[in-house]
Amino acid sequence: MMKTAVIGAATSNFGELWDVSPRALVRQIVDHALSDAHLKISDIDAIYVGNMLSGILGNQENLGAFFSHELNLTCPAFKIEGACASGGLAFYNGLLGVRSGAFEKVLVIGVEKMTDHKPEDVALGLMGAGSSAERYAGATFPGLYALMARLHMNEFGTTEEHMAAVAVKNHYHASLNGKAHFKKPVTIEQVLQSPKIADPLKLLDCSPISDGAAAAIIVNETFAKKHPKPIWISGASVATDSLDLAGRKTLTSLTAAVTAGKRAMSEAGITPSDIDVAELHDCFTIAEIMALEDLGFYKKGKAGQAVLTGETTLGKSRLTTNTSGGLKACGHPVGATGVKQVVEIVKQLRNEAENKQVENARVGLTHNVGGSGAVAVIHIFKR
Amino acid sequence: MMKTAVIGAATSNFGELWDVSPRALVRQIVDHALSDAHLKISDIDAIYVGNMLSGILGNQENLGAFFSHELNLTCPAFKIEGACASGGLAFYNGLLGVRSGAFEKVLVIGVEKMTDHKPEDVALGLMGAGSSAERYAGATFPGLYALMARLHMNEFGTTEEHMAAVAVKNHYHASLNGKAHFKKPVTIEQVLQSPKIADPLKLLDCSPISDGAAAAIIVNETFAKKHPKPIWISGASVATDSLDLAGRKTLTSLTAAVTAGKRAMSEAGITPSDIDVAELHDCFTIAEIMALEDLGFYKKGKAGQAVLTGETTLGKSRLTTNTSGGLKACGHPVGATGVKQVVEIVKQLRNEAENKQVENARVGLTHNVGGSGAVAVIHIFKR
Structure with missing residues (x-):
């Protein structure tokens, strides 16, 4: 190839x-x-x-x-x-x-x-990513991810604090990113006390418009080869799934992301432990927890606690996730997000990520999801 | 390759x-x-x-x-x-x-x-293919192509009869196509007497919704090679241009189609005279006349008369165009049109086009246009 x-x-x-x-x-x-x-x-x-x-x-x-x-x-x-x-x-x-x-x-x-x-026009437009059955039932994306969050909590003991920790980490990373939508750090308490959008998801669990x-x-x-710092694309894969949750085999994992992740890593000849830095599609905090598990970084049910203890935070981790601030805090202009993820990984692997630089980052991954998991696209990069 | x-x-x-x-x-x-x-x-x-x-x-x-x-x-x-x-x-x-x-x-x-x-929602939606300046000015696609038609008439002596002849030919071909939207032949007189939509274009000059x-x-x-009748894709090219007419170098030719046509023929190693059958993007009758000239089948200003004398009609021609009936009479479900053109050429080159078969068709071309000429995609096929 x-x-x-x-x-x-x-x-x-x-x-x-x-x-x-x-x-x-x-x-x-x-x-x-x-x-x-x-x-x-x-x-x-x-x-x-x-x-x-x-x-x-x-x-x-x-x-x-x-x-x-x-x-x-x-x-x-x-x-x-x-x-x-x-x-x-x-x-x-x-x-x-x-x-x-x-x-x-x-x-x-x-x-x-x-x-x-x-905002109501945007919310309706975004539901164009889902099925008509979900739209006609009045579902919105926070509602759909809330269903997944509730099930993940019930099945694996994931807590609202675990999800809040994703927001805290990503707001912290965004505070180091001059281009982020939200540049203020938040605390676990602030996330937990923010208004409920779709229980158990609160305002600060959700990515912005x-x-x-x-x-x-x-x-x-x-x-x-003519460029001083090319960043090589060493793996790429796409997979699809049902547009609506009702058609899925599981709701606590995005099967399309699991499939695309495995194929991309196989193409790149790496395993999850080889990855130093990843941009994950955290449209809601639960989505980053599921992504960490779907891509094989953590066993099912273990990612929430890992984020809470800071394992994926800049400077503390073997794998740092969403150094840009993610969708959650860098912002989520939907068509731009997948390309912004690539830009962030390229900057990291070139050692040009400034005060959010992951030390000695050699292998990076981007994880971009459409709808509530209907399509996932994974890319792997090496310096 | x-x-x-x-x-x-x-x-x-x-x-x-x-x-x-x-x-x-x-x-x-x-x-x-x-x-x-x-x-x-x-x-x-x-x-x-x-x-x-x-x-x-x-x-x-x-x-x-x-x-x-x-x-x-x-x-x-x-x-x-x-x-x-x-x-x-x-x-x-x-x-x-x-x-x-x-x-x-x-x-x-x-x-x-x-x-x-x-229909008014569809007409507005279709204007999403053009520029906001054109939309805000109240232009519709019939209006934009009418401007091109008027200029083509003034510069090259193209007549309303020439344009009507495109409709007559394509309705005749559609009458041989059981899958066409319009299956009735029409006469030059019927086209000329049909209601004006955007002068000089009349109802029967326009492709339908x-x-x-x-x-x-x-x-x-x-x-x-495992298939009995593969149809080889021997040339493919895409080119773009201004979304609005005001940004174009010429209005009597679609420059994107000229460019893509030349590149695709060069890739296929052929000249226009090698092509036996073509599906052309006749959203309006003037568009087929321009396509015949843009792709080098006829010199500028000569295509209208050629269509009127039947040179591109089934059974009478070296080059037969729009055997499906074209957008004009087979119909124009916009996203389907470009693929339908491929299907028609494949059937022709396999000698499976039944009563609309072009005798001994060996080389075919598809010409698909977006907007009023902002993008053109040309494919060349050989049996």
Whole structure:
């Protein structure tokens, strides 16, 4: 299989970006990613855009051509949609584009503008990731993850403190990330006392509605070797599952993530213990606990306690998770998230993550999920 | 470059399919495509879905996982969106998936349900393919193509009769296609006397709002050689342009189609005169006239007269265009169209097109356009 690497990576600030359009946001991060890659825009052979909601919320589709023209290009350009995994899936398709030999240098863009819209419109739009049965029943994503959390608590003794510890860790990491949506640390007590959204999930267990964009440039081996710090893509896999919880074999694990994780690690020739740093899809705190178990970092029912004792916190751990702050505290502009995860891992493996740097990080993983677990995409990177 | 082929192809009936859900429609065509390919569903390695409007019209996204689960699979699955080129772009990405070595057998699905929605909602949704400036100005696609038609008439002497002849030819071809939306032939007079939609385009110059689905199965050389009638994919290219007409270099040609056409023919090692049968994106009659010129079949300004004299009509021509009836008369369920074009060419090159068969068809082309020309995807096939 052809060797491929990321040689350029950038994210915008995440948060409520009312003063900047999607066009301007994308121009900015593409400029940064190109400069990082030592390339110019005319070097790009194809564009893959990850976005979920521009159609539903803004009646704007055709984002491939939209951003290609915005960047003064006429190259092939595609929009890939897979709900909150749109960014990771765009990256995956960009990777296959390079591996196919069709393109040498691919630009992957993840972008989402959400805070300009009414929260109820955004919540309904996001339910487009789930099944119509769930939508018509009035379910929302906090409600669906609350069901999973309750079952995980009942089956494995996971507690509200365990979940709160995920929020505390990720807010702490975000406090070290100048681009995060939320930069204030929180305490276990603050999480536990925050208003209930869908019992047992409270406000501070939930990722926010955010704006943001991220870009990554994937190249083949020839171009990668010209760059001083290529980060090699050594494993990639996607798996799918039922859109609705009712169709799943289990609710305390995301089967698609288990499958994709195993395949990606096998392709990379590694085991979970080889991974130093991971960006996990913590749309809700319970989701990070399940991810830590689904990917084989912890046995079922053991991840919550591990997070509470600080095993996954920066500076204290063999495996550090969500140094960006995760979806929880860095923010969750849905189409951007999967690409931002890649950017964070690239910075970590290049030793450029500044005050949130994991010491001697050599192998990194990204875990991006669409819907309540209907699709999962895992990438593994090595320096 | 790895050799790839289509070994399975099927379309549903196109038209007003009020009694069938997208799920049922897709199950039906996937069954037919699998049987055509001599494969079973569990042989499929990945799914690429082309769809434009399920989010805007139905609040349903995540169609990759949606159809993967519907088909009892857990494989990688993606939705590719590029307006009315979504189907062709899904096929292109499926092709790269096979060429990359990631997958051996890929299922491409194009699907769109439009007639369940109010026409004004559909018209607004479709404008999601264009720019916000055009939308806010109140432009619709008939209006945009009318501007192009008027300019083509002024610059090259193209007439309303020339455009009407495209409708007459495509309705005639559709009358031979049991799956077409419109099965009645029309006359030049009927087209010219039909109500004006956006002068000079009349009702019978416009493709309809339709429901429909199509599927194609792409495999690598190893699997292709096991099939009695593989149809080889010998050229593929995508190009982009400005979403709005104001950003274009010319309005009497779709530059993206010119670029993608040249590249695809170069990859296939052919010239326009080698092509026996083509499915062209005739969303409006003027669009087929421009396509015939953009792809080098006729010199600028000569295509209209050629269509009027029957040069592209079945049984009379060296190059026959839109034997399916085209978007104009077979119907235009936007996400399905690009895949249906592939299915028609596959049937032609296998000599299985029944009473619309082009004699001794050896080389075929598909031309699929998104928006008013913002993206074009061209594929070339050989038997």
